[in-house]
Amino acid sequence: MNNKKIIISLMVALGMVGATLGLSSVASADNPIPSTTSISPSLASVGSSSFIMTVNGSNFVPGSMVHFNGMARSTNYISPAQLTATILASDLNTAGTFSVTVVNSVPGGGTSNPQAFTVGNLAPTISSISPSAVASGSASFILTVNGANFMPGSVVHFNGMARSTNYISPAQLTATINAQDVVNSGWFNITAVNPGPGGGISNTQVLTVTGNNPVPTLSSISPNSAVAGGGGFTLTLYGAGFMQGSWVRFNGLARTTTFVSSNQLTAVIPAFDIATGGTYAVDVANPAPGGASSNAILFNVSSVTQTPGLPNTGFGSESKSLDWGAVMLAAMMAIGLLLSAIVMRRVWFAK
Template identity: 35%
Template sequence: MKCRIAAFAVTFGMLATAQAQAQAQAHERVLVDVPLSISFPTKINNVGDILGYGSEINGLYPVLLHNSVVVRLPALNPIIVIGMRNSYILNNNSQIMYFGYTSGSSGDISTRVLDTKTGITVDIGKIPGYPSTIGTSLNDSGDIVGYAYSPTGRLPFLWRNGQFSQLPLPVGAPVGAAYSYRSLNNRGDVLGDMSNGIDGVSVLIWRDGVPTFLPMPTPANRDISLNQFFAFNDKDQVLTTYHDYHYVTSNYHILTLTTPPIIDNYIGTVTSEPISFNNLGDVLERYAYILNGSPGNGWAYRLTNIPLDGIVSGGHTYQFVDAYCINDNVDVLGKVYQVNSGIIYKTVVYKAIPAPVPQITGLTPDRAIPGMPSIPVTINGAGFDPDSTVLLNGSVQASSHYLSATQMQVVIPASLMAQPRTMAIKVVTPAPGGGASNTQYFNVTVPRATILNINPNRLFPGAGAAQITINGLDFDPGAVVTVNDTYTITPTFVSPYQLTAIVPSSVTDTAGSYFVRVVNPGWSNASTPAPLTVALPAPIISLISPDRVGVGLTSLKLNLYGPYNYQPTVKVSFNGGAPVTPEAITGSRVTVPVPSSLLSNPGNIMVRLVDSFEHGGSSAPATLAVATRPTLTGLTPNHTAVGAGAVTVTLSGSNFEASSTITINNGAPLAMAFVSPTQLRVLVPSSVTAVKGNYVVRVVNTGYSNFSNPQAFTVTP
């Protein structure tokens, strides 16, 4: 980064690309006052350190503002600073390079580097035969370029890792050509020039020590002016000034070292001069204007074509009247005048507030049909800035504009939607802060298909190739059908709502759960998946016998019946437990023992047939009820005389049901009257009372082996 050490106001400069131009105009800003103890500020680095000079009766002395504290820099002895305001350079690692006469010897100039973080000063030394070394540029790695001087000539040097070296001249360089190293960037590339006094000045770059001439065409009626301003940044951009033959006006251009190189000439109708050049490609410039009674020195200042005036801060309006430097955060160091205040001036940093990194969460819409006219797309997300721009496949879109911190908009031109394609969309916010968002994709494609159902959606293993019908929406004549995203089938297009496809035997030969998609032409244009099963039908339980038993059985054989013959591999699961191997499988009947542990407590048992996936898997459940047995506690009356005829008896107990029946001597069930779960009435027939003896009475509830304990009924003589 190069800063012009002069008392001129700052503006942000012309940029080489549309993206860089948006960058220069970036963000909300605030004015931050610089302490009055810095009389002449000269440089601001990326961490906010300000280099400058304080003044006292004997002259100027160097100072550094770091962490809001102004520190007087040491090491002025034995160095006597010459051209004080041009001899100190600050990098982004808080290193300061300075040069001056060695005490007591006016012909002996030394260059030193002060590390302000450690307080260590290093003298870079001398080249034999040259009593003076003058550094002219310092990068963030501490590399220095400059020249050594003696009464007989000058020798350019590169100082790196404590060693001096000279870079080679290009092949074919004129004999006796004079050359200089002017600037170097943070990659260590060196920019310089060569002149033989005949053909003018040639500009060179040394990359990895190899020299290359740069194309620097001079505008008509103008000469290159390397002494006025000549800088090189980390974006491979070279900035050079030009002046006319009479030195009345001057302008500049930027050369971007791409293949081929890009040259941006900034030739206006009035003189414009760069002041500072940063690693983002921003240029601070001044340009001529008519004073009209305003304070200043005949110059105005601007960012691109935006004047740096009318700045409102703290209820006052300011304009720049002096300028010094710009850093990579696009912070401007300069002096402002308070408009309509008389003579109120102050030194400030015109600080850009860092923008957030933009993020995209979605596009509305996110696709279009080929052949559509231009369409506006809303970009939804967060962290958008008024200076954000939209990149479409890497190119800045002039149609993009800011809606809010959560929305941008860009127009997709019809020319890009003539054929199916995918376009990458990003939002880029310039520094300070900012950056590039994640990528979202806009698809020009036919609509995405929707599958409503597949018929049949179950195929039998080993059945060979089988046809399925797919019903849905938005099927394209060019659509294909995929199975498991692996097998691709060309279907028969019936209509936009129906396709037929032949599922190959390579799929139906293997039982399994598959999924089917319809894929219309275009990138990522597949439907959501629909299931397709290759397996026998699931086994079915039509009924079980018995389906209700009394609690407490020690063993039970259960029969399950279905509509078709069961596979010999089928088993039975009770309440989801481990499958039990049947005792017998006879056609459509399965006989299986029920674990006695399940019969010891009342409740419902879920019974399923289970088999391999190929044989259909698991059936729907059937229910086996384990009921609480009825309890009989008494009969009223519990006896009668022989020949008494039919007698009504009341039965007392518990767990009686409306469907309960009564048996005498385990004979045929008798009709009864249900009174409550604890009481029943039954008419003992005359056929029983006609014969004397003891009879056994039981209550029988529905289900297998679901009867009560016995109670005695006596017919006496």
Template identity: 40%
Template sequence: MSARSALACCFAAVVLALGGCDSSGTPDDPADAALFDGGGLDTGKPTPKPDASDGGVIDPDLAEVPELTGVSPQSAKVGSVGPSVIVTGKKFVARTVVQLDGAVLATTYISPTELRATIPTGKLTAVGQLRISVGTAPPGGGASQSLLFDVVNPAPILTAISNPSPPSAPLGSPDTKITVTGADFAAGAKVSFDGLELVTTFKADSSLDAMVPAAKLTKAGTYDVVVKNPAPGGGTSTPIVFTVTNPTVMLTSVSPNNAEINSPATTITLGGTGFLPASSVSFNGVKLAAVTFVSGTQLNAQVPATSLVTVGDFPVVVT
């Protein structure tokens, strides 16, 4: 008998002593099966456990459907750098991933209740809503419900009224264009003057033009100018003051500048600057009743005959 034959006979003898084999070499006593399949030794892999429902075994990698309960932060500003988000829920496993509008994001597994991922900057180029979900690949697993992530307009920052400079206009001015500067102006941003939303031209996220109508420049005083960004997000900037001033009046000419004594009522034309619709004209200290505003540089007034009965030089004053 060779050495190999002797070893085979010994092996067979041991098996028979334990209870015998059938013709296939499988133990014929169910109690011996444990010895055949490893006898409970640690093989480095989880031991499948019986499944009472079908007599089979449960896959140790089988995962439940993940549940998504929260995302933080829940929004980002349009045009910003994509933020890192913390995704919370239940039943996360190491292969669970975060999905954005169905696309898988690079995901860091923290715990069965927390994952982390980064929103791509390229997804923040326009205002809107994104859908965040989580998913676990088979075996088992599945996809969670979605939560919304908002891409919103920022709150505007107003730093200056760069034109006119200083930010003011004389009372009675015509429609006046103003330029405001700052940061985070959104498409659709509007300039507001004393609560009135102005016709606004978007030049850049740092500059807007707007037209203040003449009707808002008829009373001297200070008025708030703000920038408003539209929703979602958006908001109103802090105000900057615009001043409507009483102009400095300068009278440079009177025509005609003389009349004969005892003349009838005489109309005179006054030239200068800073004239307003509310300007008044005085002749020799007496306010004239008939004054017509022509422009900021011209007024017409009528001197009554009763003021032309004495020879002399008489002052004409505009206020």
């Protein structure tokens, strides 16, 4: 009887030990190490407001915490595969790439692999520049650029070339424009560029450099003559100070002109310009500012000459068109007079 009690007591004791060990095993189960596969969104602009980030992965547990750049952020457990977290506006004050991880607490647990979150600079915009026009040949000067989204590190570009820039505020920059930038007249693009990440190039404002275009000079033309009534042709002009926008004038009238170089132009001379014999002035004009007309070279249009009293015979110094009908009539009249004289001579001798 005593033996049975002993056996029963041993079984109860062993059962209690087993139960205790089981409970201890359950209580000490380790949390898994989390893993992340993606985050959404994965980028924001500098200065953005706070927002909710979604973190996707596996092995998430109640109590998992999302960390932004190593700092825990308020986290909601959605499922073993998803969490959401509040990213603060203060997290977005500086451009850069920041690590997003998930941490599971002990026992076990650990830190997940990271996902990259980019806080990017904004693209700048320009609303105006001052001054917006300068004279060619000016000394270097300070250009003020007004707009938005400027930052330390913004750079003003003159015609695509970076210029020394001072950051004044998010709405203003100043830049040094060099004297060599404004040697020649023209229109030049002004832009601002913000560095990455993000950033980019602004819209364009135009700086006008005013100045005097050169006065052209004309040294020769080819050809320099033609025959009246000929067809149209291309005239080549040689000289200096030619430019895009130069035009050729024939007898004071502008003709279609092609710029070849600063020393050569070509112009289309239509047939009606040489329909009548004469001497015509050819010159070149450059547009304002500055510019003006070149010296003139004479173009000779020659025609067939005529002898006075004998129309259109092709002799003489008078310049007229040849009339073949009149020539034939004169010839027939001369032959008639000659025949009449011969007949009269025969009649005379017959008497």
